[in-house]
Amino acid sequence: xxxxxxxxxxxxxxxxxxxxxxxxxxxxxxxxxxxxxxxxxxxxxxxxxxxxxxxxxxxxxxxxxxxxxxxxxxxxxxxxxxxxxxxxxxxxxxxxxxxxxxxxxxxxxxxxxx
Amino acid sequence: xxxxxxxxxxxxxxxxxxxxxxxxxxxxxxxxxxxxxxxxxxxxxxxxxxxxxxxxxxxxxxxxxxxxxxxxxxxxxxxxxxxxxxxxxxxxxxxxxxxxxxxxxxxx
Numbered sequence: 001x002x003x004x005x006x007x008x009x010x011x012x013x014x015x016x017x018x019x020x021x022x023x024x025x026x027x028x029x030x031x032x033x034x035x036x037x038x039x040x041x042x043x044x045x046x047x048x049x050x051x052x053x054x055x056x057x058x059x060x061x062x063x064x065x066x067x068x069x070x071x072x073x074x075x076x077x078x079x080x081x082x083x084x085x086x087x088x089x090x091x092x093x094x095x096x097x098x099x100x101x102x103x104x105x106x107x108x109x110x111x112x113x114x
Numbered sequence: 115x116x117x118x119x120x121x122x123x124x125x126x127x128x129x130x131x132x133x134x135x136x137x138x139x140x141x142x143x144x145x146x147x148x149x150x151x152x153x154x155x156x157x158x159x160x161x162x163x164x165x166x167x168x169x170x171x172x173x174x175x176x177x178x179x180x181x182x183x184x185x186x187x188x189x190x191x192x193x194x195x196x197x198x199x200x201x202x203x204x205x206x207x208x209x210x211x212x213x214x215x216x217x218x219x220x221x222x
Contacts, residue, residue: 042202042212105158
């Protein structure tokens with residue numbers, strides 16, 4: 001079974017530039033998550049999708065971050081414009097949905113903002 | 115809001131030692147996850163627990179729902195076990211609250 005795919009694996013940009021990350025969840029998984037993990041900290045949930053609807057985006061900085069999952073499968077996370085403090089690993093995870101189900105994580109995208 | 119505390123934050127041990135990492139959470143949960151993150155790599159899910167104990171190879175995870183506490187044990191530790199171990203507590207609607215992780219180094 002293929003795992004969660006993410007791209008790119010690494011990205012270096014200058015502040016005020018835009019960047020987009022892509023995630024392809026495990027086939028059939030209804031729930032998709034984007035997490036931000038700053039060095040030395042645990043991951044922080046940015047947004048949770050159930051199919052193509054948003055379940056929780058309370059910690060998403062909506063002035064600069066946006067995410068979509070138009071067809072309920074792949075998802076993109078965008079930052080525009082990026083700030084230095086956005087340097088982090090962005091993790092995508094998916095789960096079949098339902099209470100307490102295991103989340104399967106992708107390899108992450110490491111972003112460095114200069 | 116759930117608060118997840120892990121201890122220790124950093125742990126260095128010799129190969130072969132028995133390792134214990136602890137996790138406490140403040141709010142009742144549906145499931146607790148133990149995750150492993152290697153340097154530069156993604157996160158791998160090790161266990162999902164809702165009660166009792168699970169074992170996979172040299173890894174053992176336990177949870178005490180009443181005490182809101184879980185432990186991850188590694189028997190006969192090996193340098194390849196060196197990684198960050200993260201505890202994540204599951205609340206309603208599948209939301210997870212993550213601990214800050216335990217940075218484990220096993221020296222040969």
